[in-house]
Amino acid sequence: MTEGPASVPEQAEADSSGLGSRARDAAGTVRRAVHRRWAASLQLRTVVITAVLTMVSAAVLALFLTQQITSGLFQSRFDQVEAESNRGLSTARSIFGNSVSSDPDDTVQLVEDTLNSLAGQTGATVGRDLLLIPIEQSQNLYVGTRTTNNLDAGVIPEALAQAVQDGTGTYWQSISLPDSGGGTNPGLAFGTRVTLPPGNVYALYMVYDLSSVQQTLDYLMRVLVVAGAMLVMMNSLIAVYVTRSVVRPVSQAALTAESLSSGDLSVRMPVHGEDEMARLGTSFNRMADNIQDQITQLAELSQIQQRFVSDVSHELRTPLTTVRMAAEVLYDSREDFDPVNRRSTELLYHQVERFQALLADLLEITRFDAGAATVAAERTDLLHLAADVVLTAQPLASKADTEVFLVPSGTDVTAEVDPRRIERIVRNLINNAIEHGEGRPVDVILGSDEDSVAIIVRDHGIGMSAEQASRVFDRFWRADPARARTTGGSGLGLSIATEDTRLHHGRLDAWGEPGEGSAFRLTIPRRSGDAVGEGSPLQLPPVYTEDQRRRPTDIESTEPAGTAGLVLPDRVHEQALVRRPPETPTEEVR
């Protein structure tokens, strides 16, 4: 019973997958629906399989019974009629053989009497008729073909007639007799050779009508069919009842497990009695208890950690604010200091700034780890977002003597995103590119397809190996530990970008080639809640020409006037990363 349900759906699947033709689509749909139903209901499968198996075994049993009964019944009848016919035929043969009459009328009378008496002498419940056929046609036949009950001589098969003609014994064969309704009844014919005066040879047959045996058999068949049908029905009902009583607790367990896995930790299975189902229920509930305890504990721990981080943040931020203000006051009046103090003041100022950025990044990562980060999605034009980030990064770019271009491709690069987070990702990537671009141009390429939007930030600087590209998103990882410490950044920028991307169900990948530069690709779904697949609207490394480059100021100028006030946010602590140090000469952005 357990193997049946597993093997049959496989077969059904193979069948439905074989239907490739378009013309059979409708049939395929129906088949699939049936297949789904079949695969989904254990009860349906069990009942159908029980019914089919019962039907098959009942049929086999009926076949066997019919055969046994038929042959048994036939054999006993056969033995009976064989003995009878032998007796009758030899009686007739001796009567005919001993007759010495030479008068045709006497002979006819003798034949009539003998045949009639033999036809009447039947001990069996089957009727019999006699048939006398002359074997040779000769001139002085006293008697022609004689029958009782108008039996047609045509019922005797050729083979039997031949055997009787050639031999001296008694021969028999199964025959079919025409009945009154136009059909046939089974019968038996026994035949032997007899000699009648004046020495003519005849074939004498005894024909038995076995229709009463056939009726008995027919009746038996009907009884068997009805009994078989009842058996199938009863077995199916039993299967329904049994599977219901087993399946119901199982499907209840499935339902409970489903709601547990979807987050409702308080659900439990009802437990009745002490059978296997009760054991399953008890252990399931124990498991659920454990899971609930663990999760509650983890949630508590996470809350404690979050509170701790929050407290630490407050405790650290207050003195940091003081230090920072003091450093800034000193920094603003550094022109009055001697060179040693001036340089010290500058170092103090920049390092406090860096410390603050690091702290901010660290707290941000902690927030991600605690699962406290959320996406405030709104429809955003990523081209304008990118242009804005490039403009914000202009001071850093000028300082590094790097030009940053936009390469828009694809018409519509709007997506439902949290603009603050996407902006932070792009800013991180652009700052990174400027930092490692060695003064060569940095390109920000945008592309889109129906479901997703992609941004690639490409530099042509020192680049990186594939091994480095695979590790670049690790926390605090640096391609070149010796030199990286001198440049800003916390070492957490790309980790934060990864977390921001993950919140959007997007993907962030890196490509690099030593000496050729590197590229970072951000792919995000157009609609919030969707997830991006394996593909991306832009390939990595990106392919574009230099005349596709646009300056960010060109993009800004095309912006509709109404949204001009909507330029994107820049959080204070993040701004510090790209903030232009006052000693850099001011350069108007055109």
Next chain:
Amino acid sequence: MKARILVVDDDEALSEMIGIVLRNDGFEPTFCADGAQALDMFRSTRPDLVLLDLMLPGMDGIEVCKAIRGESDTPIVMLTAKSDTSDVVRGLEAGADDYVPKPFKPAELVARVRARLREGEQRAPETLKIADLSIDVAGHQVTRGDSSIPLTPLEFDLLVALARKPWQVFTREMLLEEVWGYRHQADTRLVNVHVQRLRSKVEKDPENPQVVLTVRGVGYKAGQA
């Protein structure tokens, strides 16, 4: 005349540093390190603006904020270390006008203070209509019929900004720039909370606002006069 600023913060070093910065920029700071004494200090010094740390010994910053707002319209700017928690919203709901997240730059602090003080701003005599209210801009008066509705300077500015351009739908970002003086996008919760506070004072039925209308998905606009 120098604007007086009451700095309520339990961290002495920070208070002193804030004092140095404020003095540098021509303000006159006074200090209070204990929340429980903040209200007395406020009453005795009558400052033009209060800088208030949210975490205080003695009395919670939120409570201090409520107490001060209960008796005065003086602008209150919170100093907060937890910009991402509900503390900010609680502070704003308690009546604070704005907040500066720690760690902040001196220039940032001064910019926030100046934005709330609106130093030297002379308003031309002007009367605006919004819904069934009339606003006397120079006299800082809002009246419905014969009764005057008291508003804090911030709420007044918010109402005036909306009433000046009744045809314009203001996004939260536009209001942040116009009323709070943020050039970059800032925390839009400021707008949400203060619109609620304003409505609770000027609307007959705050559940069904007629003066400050919400434009779903965009922002706010003035009700028709």
